Amino acid sequence: MLKTGRGANAPAFLVMDVIAAANAAAAALPAGSPGILRMEVGQPSTGAPRGAAEAAIRALQAGAPMGYTEALGLASLRSRISRHYAEKYGADIPARRIAVTVGASGAFPLAFLAAFDPGDRIAMAAPFYPPYANILTGLGMHPVLLPCDASTRFQPTLAMLERLDPLPDGLIIASPCNPAGTMLSPEELAAIAAWCHANGVRLISDEIYHGLSYGMAESTAAAFSDSAVVVNSFSKYFSMTGWRIGWLVLPEDLLRPVECLAQNLFISAPHVAQVAAEAAFDCTDELEANKAAYARNRDLLLAGLPAAGLDRLAAADGAFYLWADVSALTNDSVDFAARMLAEAGIAATPGVDFDRERGRRFLRLSYCGAEASMAEAPDRLRRWLGR
Template sequence: MQGSKRGAIPPFFVMEVMRAAFARERAGLDVLHLEVGQPSTGAPRGVLAAAHAALDADKLGYTDALGIPPLRAAIATWYRGRYGVAVDEQRIAVTTGSSGAFQLGFLAAFDPGDRVAMASPSYPAYRHTLTAIGVEPVELPTGPETGFQPTVALLEKLDRPVQGLIVASPANPTGTMLSREELTALANWCDANGVRLVSDEIYHGLTYGTEAVTAAAVSERAIVVNSFSKYFSMTGWRLGWMVLPPELVRPVECLAQNLFISAPTLSQVAAVAAFACTEELDAHVARYARNRALLLEELPKAGFTRLAPADGAFYIYADVSDMTDDSEAFCRRLLEDTGIAATPGIDFDPARGRHFMRFSFAGSEAAVAEAARRLIAWRRSA
């Protein structure tokens, strides 16, 4: 007996790279982890203290499907303080990570057979999740000429209409960002054409010289997705949120009740404290900035000269077409020869990804510096 065709989606290849890296570590060999988009630091001290208090005092039962009121209120306050945008807390849905948010948002917004556009390269789970629910991903080939971001011009070249558009700023894997003018133009095009805008904002807070713009500031119809995983350094707590247009709040609530019941209660209670931890969190961002500067200086010495701007997030996306036409094999050799784990571009761009790879600089400064040293020596010995 065969399983459902919905499960016949490609793997998330970075997880395959991590598996190989962990196998190397189990064999007693060292690994420098530049493959995974995960902060090397844990949750802020205030969050840990709140979690300990909750464990001592709270039975941690189910919560409302949309999240506990104090957390929804804290998120609304964050939008007022961070972006100057008034968001009604009743439009906020707390989710099981951004992954849960995308599942709920896609199910609420799109029907089987709909088409949803996105940049290529982009986060692979967009394509895979849409495919699993019967929605067609429509990839917009982007490059340096468009800042690796979708544009109105690319959308207007499509041969058939789309019902949705996903944007990410800062983006994974490129770290590129949309300006307010660019995001507004895309939002206006979506509104004029009856297209649902989905804005992935999980790397907000991780920017280097340019402030990220939330889609909540330029469109009331957009689905805005964010997470406690990246800036807030809480990946394993599995907690995210959405800002929803009013007409999607009840559909998302019903879906969440049936699919998830609620996001993890301990994580919700503790996360309220996260918004008071910005001094600690901004120190992490300063470390990422130093790692970014180091790699932008050192990677060209190893021959990596065609790099996406990396204005945000903690990734550098490198064109390696002058080194290999198989970035998967290239990354495998890199791990075997140097202990550096990096991600081939096939995760992010099925058509052109064999000519690209992604380096994460979310780790410690010592690890990133040692990776740069080994990479230069490896390339010079090639």
């Protein structure tokens, strides 16, 4: 029998299966039927901002070859990201410490391989973004799950970290987080960053939902720690999911390791996507209008879902997700989500994707879709549940 590798046993990213099921359900609907309300995926319904798309068109029409860039990205884009940190956070991040990546999904393996060894233990809150654990496991590293709940706002606390024995080699945090949409305050983030640095724990800060917060201040770990790794992306606030473009802010000791890994694993992020990404920074009006639409969707759901039967929701500080405790309705969110799709035409992601132990009591609902769909969702859910 031929051998298979460690990666052959990688768990599914369940939301992708839900997307496939929702696509199939939509295709099977008879003409004139109400459509499927898509609340399963964290993909903005808006496309890339106009200025970004136009920059890509101009570059292509100019006929210049869109070849490989340097592994760490176009110098002009890295400089623009550096300027973004100064303008948004007041943080002095030199362009040389920034690596442009093939989305945040390409950034994580670069960061993990550069910072950790097989056998290392990396802590993270549960619930968590599934590829954190799946990528780590595929690389021979060990996720250490920290069970979090509404009492900690689904975020790790300093007290929780101080109780760890032995200490982990790394810690992944996300603020705003997926799936709960909760955030760490600047003071909490600063304390965690200082604790990690003082204890030799490499901090990986997932900041891909920055720009999408609703009243709570955003802060970057790069402002509090020179040893932290920051992951960000053009997929969420900038609405550029399919362009596959993200970035890392790196500490000095990981610059060359990440560059060498990127050279071998990816060569470079797509050239044309880098051109578009640089232009996206100048599309503030359009991007803020998108954010305002998400905020309206959020308000519609927070007002309508409790009366429809989903009345235990995590604090929705940022991102575009609601983490719903459905234990009063079911102990099997996988079956519940499948029936909700088949019978109510609402696609949502079962919580087991994000918390393997407790996720059967939760659903994640994304509200970055069309406003009309979000407005319809509570009524559709209420009718289905007989409320």
